[in-house]
Amino acid sequence: MVGLPARGKSFIAQKIVRYLSWLSIKAKCFNVGSYRRRAGSGHPNAEFFDFNNVQAFEIRQRAAEQAVTDMMKWYEEENGVVAIIDGTNTTRERRNWILKYCREHAIEPMFLESWSDDMDMILRNISDVKKSSPDYEGINPELATKDFLKRISKYEKVYQPLDHELDKNITYVKLINVAQEVIINRIQTYLESRVVFYVMNLHIRPRCIWLSRHGESVYNVEKKIGGDSWLSERGFRYSYKLPDLVKQSAGDADLTIWTSTLVRTQQTARELPYKQLHWKALDELDAGVCDGMTYEEIEEKYPGDFKARDENKYEYRYPGGESYRDVVIRLEPIIMELERQENILIVTHQAVLRCIYAYFMNVPQEESPWMSIPLHTLIKLEPKAYGTKVTRIRADVPAVSTYKEKGTSQVGESTQDGTKSRNILLNLPESSN
Numbered sequence: 252m253v254g255l256p257a258r259g260k261s262f263i264a265q266k267i268v269r270y271l272s273w274l275s276i277k278a279k280c281f282n283v284g285s286y287r288r289r290a291g292s293g294h295p296n297a298e299f300f301d302f303n304n305v306q307a308f309e310i311r312q313r314a315a316e317q318a319v320t321d322m323m324k325w326y327e328e329e330n331g332v333v334a335i336i337d338g339t340n341t342t343r344e345r346r347n348w349i350l351k352y353c354r355e356h357a358i359e360p361m362f363l364e365s366w367s368d369d370m371d372m373i374l375r376n377i378s379d380v381k382k383s384s385p386d387y388e389g390i391n392p393e394l395a396t397k398d399f400l401k402r403i404s405k406y407e408k409v410y411q412p413l414d415h416e417l418d419k420n421i422t423y424v425k426l427i428n429v430a431q432e433v434i435i436n437r438i439q440t441y442l443e444s445r446v447v448f449y450v451m452n453l454h455i456r457p458r459c460i461w462l463s464r465h466g467e468s469v470y471n472v473e474k475k476i477g478g479d480s481w482l483s484e485r486g487f488r489y490s491y492k493l494p495d496l497v498k499q500s501a502g503d504a505d506l507t508i509w510t511s512t513l514v515r516t517q518q519t520a521r522e523l524p525y526k527q528l529h530w531k532a533l534d535e536l537d538a539g540v541c542d543g544m545t546y547e548e549i550e551e552k553y554p555g556d557f558k559a560r561d562e563n564k565y566e567y568r569y570p571g572g573e574s575y576r577d578v579v580i581r582l583e584p585i586i587m588e589l590e591r592q593e594n595i596l597i598v599t600h601q602a603v604l605r606c607i608y609a610y611f612m613n614v615p616q617e618e619s620p621w622m623s624i625p626l627h628t629l630i631k632l633e634p635k636a637y638g639t640k641v642t643r644i645r646a647d648v649p650a651v652s653t654y655k656e657k658g659t660s661q662v663g664e665s666t667q668d669g670t671k672s673r674n675i676l677l678n679l680p681e682s683s684n
């Protein structure tokens with residue numbers, strides 16, 4: 252990463268790691284600010300970041316070296332694929348040092364610069380995350396803001412942005428005022444282009460995403476999986492309640508509804524007074540030859556498959572059908588479009604919802620297929636600077652549980668509050684410098 256403080260470097264770095272991890276590409280962020288704190292910077296004020304402060308400069312240099320050393324160890328020992336050095340890396344000298352070190356280890360780095368002169372946005376960023384940074388623990392917020400602006404001015408004195416001419420031989424992407432303008436140079440690999448495409452689609456305007464499973468279906472009541480059945484009577488009751496639940500949570504905000512192409516999601520959404528789009532990519536995980544069967548029937552007819560699925564639910568692919576991994580791959584355009592959009596309500600199916608939820612909440616693959624996402628519950632996701640806040644709103648309409656625990660063909664769960672799901676993920680703010 253490259254850029255002055257409060258330009259969203261950590262935000263972007265963490266999002267890239269979450270996106271790649273969700274796609275099963277091993278990625279990790281190495282945050283130079285946390286190495287600097289571990290190296291004993293304490294609670295530094297702006298003077299610490301003065302480039303003429305020799306002692307402090309040494310601490311910062313050591314922190315960068317430690318981050319780069321750990322990165323290399325991770326590549327070598329843990330087969331890492333994409334590492335991100337989340338630091339300011341504001342001088343060409345520092346970037347050349349990273350470039351040289353990486354090339355000596357046969358790694359071709361890509362630099363990602365976030366550049367902004369939008370002072371309102373920078374002040375908002377400081378207020379969002381910097382005042383609560385460990386650097387300013389116990390310090391009056393106004394003083395913290397003032398000191399942080401001074402810290403930025405120390406960096407500005409030495410800042411050398413990526414340059415069309417001087418940096419023409421390196422791979423980079425430069426985001427100007429979020430993605431108002433994007434400059435790319437020497438993008439050479441498929442993975443690099445995926446990352447560029449992803450960051451081009453990010454925005455930071457406040458918005459919410461709501462998720463709901465379809466209302467209880469006739470197949471849910473009959474304990475069958477797959478199919479294209481109608482809603483049950485209780486499922487229709489949920490569809491009549493949904494507009495009020497949404498209004499309660501979204502107020503007068505405008506939103507767009509996305510459903511799958513299957514009858515049960517469209518019946519669930521039909522009373523909602525918003526624009527609706529139907530996506531094939533939101534259809535339920537295809538159970539192949541098991542479509543329309545109960546888990547008991549599957550256990551009886553395909554005992555080997557039943558066991559194999561319990562053992563590795565993420566990878567298991569139904570004969571003639573799909574695995575969770577397959578669903579994630581087909582959901583990628585949905586995630587990309589979600590990043591671009593503002594308020595969206597998605598009405599979809601259990602497995603698909605687990606995959607979308609896993610992306611926003613950073614749920615690991617071994618856990619995501621086992622998350623409990625009950626029927627007749629509206630989930631609100633609010634993306635924040637360093638994570639996503641979740642609120643669950645239950646409709647007072649009873650429904651069967653379709654949750655199947657490991658090792659049984661019975662559906663239903665011991666806990667009704669869905670404790671197997673993650674309620675909130677908010678990473679501690681770290682600073683890149």
Ligand SMILES: Nc1ncnc2c1ncn2[C@@H]1O[C@H](COP(=O)(O)OP(=O)(O)OP(=O)(O)O)[C@@H](O)[C@H]1O
Pocket residue numbers: 254255256257258259260261262263284338339365366367372375376379380426428429430455636681682683684
């Ligand atoms: N491309 C962007 N440009 C400017 N701000 C952004 C961008 N992307 C995200 N943000 C905002 O930046 C804030 C988070 O700042 P972040 O901690 O990531 O900055 P940083 O550049 O890593 O700062 P530091 O160098 O002090 O660690 C959030 O409020 C987020 O909305």
